[in-house]
Amino acid sequence: MYRRSFKDTKSSLGSPNPNFSKPMVALRFLRALSLVRCSGPGARSPSYRARGIRRAAYACMAASAGPRRAWSRALLRKIRRRPGRGLRRPRAVIRRRRPVGGGDPLEVALRRLVPGGGCMEYCRLLEEAADYVKCLAMQVRLMQTIVDSASHVNSID
Amino acid sequence: MLRELVSPNSSALRLLLFVFLFAPESSTSAWIWGSMQPSARDMQVHGKTAASLNGIAASSDQIALPELQNGHGSQTPFDHGGSVGHDDFLDQMLSGLRSPWAELGATKSPWDAPDSEGPTAAQRIFGVGKEAEDGLPYAPFDESALLANRLRQYQISGGSSPVGKAMMLPLSHHGQQQMLATSGDSGFLPLPLTLGSCGSVDSPNSTVGDGLYNGFSGALQHTESANQHTFPHPQQGAPMLGQNFGAAPLAPGLTQAPAAAVSASASAGGGGTGPPRQKVRARRGQATDPHSIAERLRRERIAERMKALQELVPNANKTDKASMLDEIIDYVKFLQLQVKVLSMSRLGGAAAVAPLVADMSSEGQSSAGRAVCAAGGSSDSLTVTEHQVAKLMEEDMGSAMQYLQGKGLCLMPISLASAISSATSSFHRPHSSSSATLGHLHPLPNAGSCDPPSSPAASALSAHSAMANGAADAAKDTIVVSKG
Numbered sequence: 001m002y003r004r005s006f007k008d009t010k011s012s013l014g015s016p017n018p019n020f021s022k023p024m025v026a027l028r029f030l031r032a033l034s035l036v037r038c039s040g041p042g043a044r045s046p047s048y049r050a051r052g053i054r055r056a057a058y059a060c061m062a063a064s065a066g067p068r069r070a071w072s073r074a075l076l077r078k079i080r081r082r083p084g085r086g087l088r089r090p091r092a093v094i095r096r097r098r099p100v101g102g103g104d105p106l107e108v109a110l111r112r113l114v115p116g117g118g119c120m121e122y123c124r125l126l127e128e129a130a131d132y133v134k135c136l137a138m139q140v141r142l143m144q145t146i147v148d149s150a151s152h153v154n155s156i157d
Numbered sequence: 158m159l160r161e162l163v164s165p166n167s168s169a170l171r172l173l174l175f176v177f178l179f180a181p182e183s184s185t186s187a188w189i190w191g192s193m194q195p196s197a198r199d200m201q202v203h204g205k206t207a208a209s210l211n212g213i214a215a216s217s218d219q220i221a222l223p224e225l226q227n228g229h230g231s232q233t234p235f236d237h238g239g240s241v242g243h244d245d246f247l248d249q250m251l252s253g254l255r256s257p258w259a260e261l262g263a264t265k266s267p268w269d270a271p272d273s274e275g276p277t278a279a280q281r282i283f284g285v286g287k288e289a290e291d292g293l294p295y296a297p298f299d300e301s302a303l304l305a306n307r308l309r310q311y312q313i314s315g316g317s318s319p320v321g322k323a324m325m326l327p328l329s330h331h332g333q334q335q336m337l338a339t340s341g342d343s344g345f346l347p348l349p350l351t352l353g354s355c356g357s358v359d360s361p362n363s364t365v366g367d368g369l370y371n372g373f374s375g376a377l378q379h380t381e382s383a384n385q386h387t388f389p390h391p392q393q394g395a396p397m398l399g400q401n402f403g404a405a406p407l408a409p410g411l412t413q414a415p416a417a418a419v420s421a422s423a424s425a426g427g428g429g430t431g432p433p434r435q436k437v438r439a440r441r442g443q444a445t446d447p448h449s450i451a452e453r454l455r456r457e458r459i460a461e462r463m464k465a466l467q468e469l470v471p472n473a474n475k476t477d478k479a480s481m482l483d484e485i486i487d488y489v490k491f492l493q494l495q496v497k498v499l500s501m502s503r504l505g506g507a508a509a510v511a512p513l514v515a516d517m518s519s520e521g522q523s524s525a526g527r528a529v530c531a532a533g534g535s536s537d538s539l540t541v542t543e544h545q546v547a548k549l550m551e552e553d554m555g556s557a558m559q560y561l562q563g564k565g566l567c568l569m570p571i572s573l574a575s576a577i578s579s580a581t582s583s584f585h586r587p588h589s590s591s592s593a594t595l596g597h598l599h600p601l602p603n604a605g606s607c608d609p610p611s612s613p614a615a616s617a618l619s620a621h622s623a624m625a626n627g628a629a630d631a632a633k634d635t636i637v638v639s640k641g
Contacts, residue, residue: 050497054496057496110489130462130469140495140499143496145572
């Protein structure tokens, strides 16, 4: 279900626009949300649904950021891998360019936080981190908007 | 007041706890929060709740400092994708914070009770990864409290209190050490800044700071003894500098720093093993080496990116590299936490939104397929639909929703739609069939009769449409959102 959701979102947008297109993220997110909820609103436990929503959020964020970003690729890869795909494509992916010794705890922590941060050099890590933070902030704002308007609906009714 | 804080098992307790913790100490809470994370983990492991208590109380920073040093050195990895990592982080935050307060209550028995069930309660609260359903009613509340405080942290304007500076001090030391240990050339330029600030802070570490400052100036005279890349080599420089200040691990950092700052003749192709005393010492301004040029470029790039990163983080006024990184890391964690909380709290609003958001695939009816082409650019069908929906809404919202669902449409609040469309009104792109154009919302024409419940909030209609929404856009000024 999640696979389908972000496949849809990914295929619809051809050119990778930078992540400043907030409405595109919004659209993808809403679409992904509807797909998440289609599994049966009462069927799953709330925590399962929460995780699904969170994953949908990350997926659409990564999809709208475009494949040019290392973190979006890594994030999508991570999300895609979780439903238990046994088939690993024999793609030649150079995973570890420079395995860092990891002496600086700050740097190590940053690598862990940013998706795909294990194999980048330090300055590329910083660059990806900046992009990731921007995208995350936008996603958070978007979700906040949705929640606010949804709760507004509830309060009126 | 502490008694009622100590009384276990109430969500009000937790909220009070957080508010009490962070409200009065607005200026220092930022740094205490930031530094509590690693130390909170250590608290749990070593059980030094007293120390963490003092750390919170912000009066005795001396105790917090060694805790910080411990915590920073042994910072447990923070898992990004997995929810378990977040839960652990939150668990330990919560339990680490709660038990010191319990101890402050000066009674032993309530301390035992929260302490024993602390982790489980925390896990219950944030029971996302544990499939705990009963924990969920607590979850949005507590996590939003948690978030609110972190929000406050990010809205606090700077405020580098002396406590904060004193806490930053060992952090920066460790950070500088580690950074120098790994990448031999990053962080050299800020290191003099750190040392400068060391000297200026009158903290309990003043002796160390002064010693460092002296050591720095003293180390300037011993530059030829050290090389830029020779991390193992400071053994030559260490005995000289070790006398200036008793902190031996700081010696390699210091020897490297002035060495790099003053002498650019680092490796010259051979690198670290040659006797460094015989190398020619070039001045900083001169680039005699392609390596050094490249390294300086790299350093500049790193500094520039750090600045860019720092600008993204709100209220970042730190000049120190380590603390900047700290803030960035905290901010990323905070954003991820927010995503998590929002995805959990969305369920409350989602229950109402669920009937609103139509799903084509689950319907499996012909009407779904019809809706795609039926609602395609002609404004007539939209008007018809709108009238129909308005009529239905007069009777019963449920039937209106079902009608919409049958058509494969969704209802969206105006605020959301306008928020989304405000940035998109000039945003038209060639889309595939499952694409969207957003126009501007217009309330339903018949809204006047049935208005109060629906019009201000939920009277937006969004329809499927394949393409050619520009026509509808120009003609009717309605929002059309299509889904795949």
